Amino acid sequence: MAKLLVSSTLLLLLLLLPLLALCAEKQVYIVYFGEHSGEKTLHEIEETHHSYLFSVKNTQEEARASLLYSYKHSINGFAALLSPDEAQRLSEKEEVVSVWPSHPRKYTIHTTRSWEFVGLEEGEKHPNHYKIGGDLLSKARYGQQVIVGVLDSGVWPESRSFSDEGMGPIPKSWKGICQSGPGFNSSHCNRKLIGARYYIKGYEQHYGPLNASEDNRSCRDTDGHGTHTASTVGGRSVPNASAIGGFARGTASGGAPLVHLAIYKVCWPVPGHSKADGNTCFEEDMFAAIDDAIADGVNVLSISIGTSSPVNYTDDGIAIGALHAVKKNIVVACSAGNSGPAPSTLSNPAPWIITVGASSVDREFLAPVVLGNGKKIEGQTVTPSKLERRMYPLAYAADVVKGNVSKDMAGQCLPGSLSSEKVKGKIVLCMRGTGTRVGKGLEVKRAGGVGFILGNSPANGAEIACDPHLLPATAVVYNDAIRILEYINSTKNPIATIIPGRTVLHTKPAPFMAAFTSRGPNVIDPNILKPDITAPGLNILAAWTGMDSPTRFSEDHRVVEYNIFSGTSMSCPHVSAAAALLKAIHPTWSSAAIRSALMTTAGLINNIGLPLNDESGNVATPFAYGSGHFRPIKAADPGLVYNASYTDYLLYFCSIGVKKINPTFKCPTATPTSIDLNYPSLAVSKLNGTVIIKRTVTNVGSGRSIYFFSSKPPVGISVKAYPSILFFDHVGQKKSFTITVKARREILRKHHEKDEYVFGWYTWTDGLHNVRSPMAVSLA
Numbered sequence: 001m002a003k004l005l006v007s008s009t010l011l012l013l014l015l016l017l018p019l020l021a022l023c024a025e026k027q028v029y030i031v032y033f034g035e036h037s038g039e040k041t042l043h044e045i046e047e048t049h050h051s052y053l054f055s056v057k058n059t060q061e062e063a064r065a066s067l068l069y070s071y072k073h074s075i076n077g078f079a080a081l082l083s084p085d086e087a088q089r090l091s092e093k094e095e096v097v098s099v100w101p102s103h104p105r106k107y108t109i110h111t112t113r114s115w116e117f118v119g120l121e122e123g124e125k126h127p128n129h130y131k132i133g134g135d136l137l138s139k140a141r142y143g144q145q146v147i148v149g150v151l152d153s154g155v156w157p158e159s160r161s162f163s164d165e166g167m168g169p170i171p172k173s174w175k176g177i178c179q180s181g182p183g184f185n186s187s188h189c190n191r192k193l194i195g196a197r198y199y200i201k202g203y204e205q206h207y208g209p210l211n212a213s214e215d216n217r218s219c220r221d222t223d224g225h226g227t228h229t230a231s232t233v234g235g236r237s238v239p240n241a242s243a244i245g246g247f248a249r250g251t252a253s254g255g256a257p258l259v260h261l262a263i264y265k266v267c268w269p270v271p272g273h274s275k276a277d278g279n280t281c282f283e284e285d286m287f288a289a290i291d292d293a294i295a296d297g298v299n300v301l302s303i304s305i306g307t308s309s310p311v312n313y314t315d316d317g318i319a320i321g322a323l324h325a326v327k328k329n330i331v332v333a334c335s336a337g338n339s340g341p342a343p344s345t346l347s348n349p350a351p352w353i354i355t356v357g358a359s360s361v362d363r364e365f366l367a368p369v370v371l372g373n374g375k376k377i378e379g380q381t382v383t384p385s386k387l388e389r390r391m392y393p394l395a396y397a398a399d400v401v402k403g404n405v406s407k408d409m410a411g412q413c414l415p416g417s418l419s420s421e422k423v424k425g426k427i428v429l430c431m432r433g434t435g436t437r438v439g440k441g442l443e444v445k446r447a448g449g450v451g452f453i454l455g456n457s458p459a460n461g462a463e464i465a466c467d468p469h470l471l472p473a474t475a476v477v478y479n480d481a482i483r484i485l486e487y488i489n490s491t492k493n494p495i496a497t498i499i500p501g502r503t504v505l506h507t508k509p510a511p512f513m514a515a516f517t518s519r520g521p522n523v524i525d526p527n528i529l530k531p532d533i534t535a536p537g538l539n540i541l542a543a544w545t546g547m548d549s550p551t552r553f554s555e556d557h558r559v560v561e562y563n564i565f566s567g568t569s570m571s572c573p574h575v576s577a578a579a580a581l582l583k584a585i586h587p588t589w590s591s592a593a594i595r596s597a598l599m600t601t602a603g604l605i606n607n608i609g610l611p612l613n614d615e616s617g618n619v620a621t622p623f624a625y626g627s628g629h630f631r632p633i634k635a636a637d638p639g640l641v642y643n644a645s646y647t648d649y650l651l652y653f654c655s656i657g658v659k660k661i662n663p664t665f666k667c668p669t670a671t672p673t674s675i676d677l678n679y680p681s682l683a684v685s686k687l688n689g690t691v692i693i694k695r696t697v698t699n700v701g702s703g704r705s706i707y708f709f710s711s712k713p714p715v716g717i718s719v720k721a722y723p724s725i726l727f728f729d730h731v732g733q734k735k736s737f738t739i740t741v742k743a744r745r746e747i748l749r750k751h752h753e754k755d756e757y758v759f760g761w762y763t764w765t766d767g768l769h770n771v772r773s774p775m776a777v778s779l780a
């Protein structure tokens, strides 16, 4: 009997094995058809999607059970659980544009594990110190009647930043909803937070049902990231906002304080991981959110979510979703990513998206270290706990480890690595590299240390991301960490103290590029220069959730109203806010015109009158900052814009060899080249001889005007425009010109390697407006 049981189990197993294998292979694919023809009802669309699915499945039931989303508004497609073979069969169908397996995405915060805090200094000043003048704000009515959709982790509606007191009515065009769920119902929406929806099918397909003790199945933000980005775009002006420990106090405000916000929650915690590891966002969920946001009537979409490696446009849910949004004149801003400073690390490179890099602001939180030899070393912190004003023993982490820690990990203060015996009562110097900034502090605290100095690794350069550590602490740049090490080496009993932090404004030089900001060139299409622009992303203050500590470590039980984050996640909503203000001033402008206005007016000079640096003090390039640092006031009056229509983007697809993007559109027989897309910047890769590029500008300034061409060509390259003078006699008038880029090979060869990029710019100016385009050229 027993034997029989065994063999029949075996038999069953053998029978099941191929089935199991088949199941194991299944994953969520997105099947994309382009646009809707506009003749079908929502029900008919769903039935059509279902019939495609049924054509590769065995039964109607199986087809229905495998469908996650049917995208029915702007986007025509569906997400379903498929085997690779089923996906392949669908991709072969005539009407299908593309089929791709969904990729989960991450937020683009610098490190998901380290948030900081700060308050605001002067009441009048914008917290993040890019100056949006009162004049621009009042012209834009502070963003009133403009709707910004935010794809993120939800919102903390109780925050003072989302009060609707004194706000105008909800725009009549709004068609969205306020979706209820645990901890969030219709009473949480108001005239500030006008919409809330959440998307979780992709997440649950992958991870199983949401664990209710880890997050709420609603727009309630239990994470903090979504509250931070939403309030950076459109938080109200909140006086006397303050950080933990009574750090700087002042007025907190979003860039467009009267804008209406629509929240689309698409990011959820990874089960079994610490909150500090950050959430994950599934592509099929984001695709559904974008489809709804377009139908709901948002004007701007702010998406601080990226990939760690770039994806082709036709396999990129954010890119395709954004294309549909741009068709409806919605401006889409996305973060460039936090994988810098290495080249070719940029995400969200599609030319219809505004891709945003991150840079510093002119504010620091000085907390120097004083060494036993009397030397004072500058450091920064937003840590509320303070040391007494006396000297403490000082140690380098590598000298106080317990047991066997490998040499390269010895200075890193990884969890459990320090010896309590050797650390007790001391200040410990730990280096960045592996592990998290806040986690290193916690390890020093666990081992009984009294204070903690965090030393940058060489790659971090001058960038100091400040944290509200759980013990007295400060952070120093790499060279200063070495000076502290030299002091430790020089004496038998090294001692030091850390002076409590204070906020200092107008620090110089600022801005500089954050080390973490992802860099070009654009690996998907090197003929499109990316990122487009940079904005503040280092140590940015904004609203926070009440359900998560500022560091998001489980050891941290503090609750805060405002918190500091670093990342391109923080810079993206700055640009979204600026786009919302421009939208309010120029409601008929296309998203390309708004992007052009932001890009051609961006600044290249820091507050000491020198070119923007990167974190190492070298001059940064357009692969870090794009066109430069955003200047919203100037962008309101750009003079000329490089416009582009939806059709231009379809032609662009033809130029990169994607013949099928819209079933009703046929590529012309003469294939256009992607370099001719009417973009406000210029990238030429592998230049061999001469290339002639077409551009068209539209006059949006004063009626009669004359614009003159000038350029600062890259070394070894000549740049000429034809014509080099443009005459305009009315607003809306378009003028085309060509730019001839020629390699002066002899000079280039002398100075540059093959494939190395050289940079320059060209400008059209009428004496009032400077319409500048950066350029990047590499030689074949």
Ligand SMILES: *[C@@H]1O[C@H](CO)[C@@H](O)[C@H](O)[C@H]1NC(C)=O
Residues within 6 Å of the ligand: 183, 184, 185, 186, 187
């Ligand atoms: C919404 O939830 C709040 C509690 O958070 C409750 O007081 C209120 O009655 C609820 N409103 C509705 C319409 O369910």
Ligand SMILES: *[C@@H]1O[C@H](CO)[C@@H](O)[C@H](O)[C@H]1NC(C)=O
Residues within 6 Å of the ligand: 211, 212, 213, 214, 272
């Ligand atoms: C849900 O999360 C809690 C807290 O993280 C954990 O203790 C519990 O085991 C989880 N439940 C399941 C079913 O995973």
Ligand SMILES: *[C@@H]1O[C@H](CO)[C@@H](O)[C@H](O)[C@H]1NC(C)=O
Residues within 6 Å of the ligand: 182, 183, 212, 213, 214, 215, 216, 217, 222, 547
């Ligand atoms: C909301 O989520 C938190 C964890 O983030 C959990 O503790 C709480 O019980 C949840 N509330 C509901 C109503 O699900």
Ligand SMILES: *[C@@H]1O[C@H](CO)[C@@H](O)[C@H](O)[C@H]1NC(C)=O
Residues within 6 Å of the ligand: 240, 242
């Ligand atoms: C600001 O808030 C603090 C408490 O957080 C309070 O002590 C202080 O009086 C307030 N200042 C003003 C000007 O309201």
Ligand SMILES: *[C@@H]1O[C@H](CO)[C@@H](O)[C@H](O)[C@H]1NC(C)=O
Residues within 6 Å of the ligand: 310, 311, 312, 315
């Ligand atoms: C992008 O598409 C090209 C051409 O179809 C292909 O060769 C390449 O591998 C794709 N890249 C990625 C990252 O999927």
Ligand SMILES: *[C@@H]1O[C@H](CO)[C@@H](O)[C@H](O)[C@H]1NC(C)=O
Residues within 6 Å of the ligand: 404, 405, 406
């Ligand atoms: C320490 O670990 C390294 C490799 O991890 C090993 O080669 C070495 O023998 C160990 N030393 C001691 C003293 O355990």
Ligand SMILES: *[C@@H]1O[C@H](CO)[C@@H](O)[C@H](O)[C@H]1NC(C)=O
Residues within 6 Å of the ligand: 482, 485, 486, 489
């Ligand atoms: C400190 O001394 C150790 C060995 O005694 C040496 O390896 C290290 O390079 C020294 N560090 C500095 C910064 O002088």
Ligand SMILES: *[C@@H]1O[C@H](CO)[C@@H](O)[C@H](O)[C@H]1NC(C)=O
Residues within 6 Å of the ligand: 588, 589, 590, 593, 641, 643, 644, 645, 646, 698, 700
């Ligand atoms: C740009 O092009 C779009 C679409 O072709 C058009 O609606 C718009 O008026 C043009 N001009 C500006 C300044 O946006």
Ligand SMILES: *[C@@H]1O[C@H](CO)[C@@H](O)[C@H](O)[C@H]1NC(C)=O
Residues within 6 Å of the ligand: 688, 689, 780
């Ligand atoms: C550049 O173009 C010339 C003439 O078309 C060709 O002979 C040469 O091989 C090209 N060089 C490179 C590096 O592509």
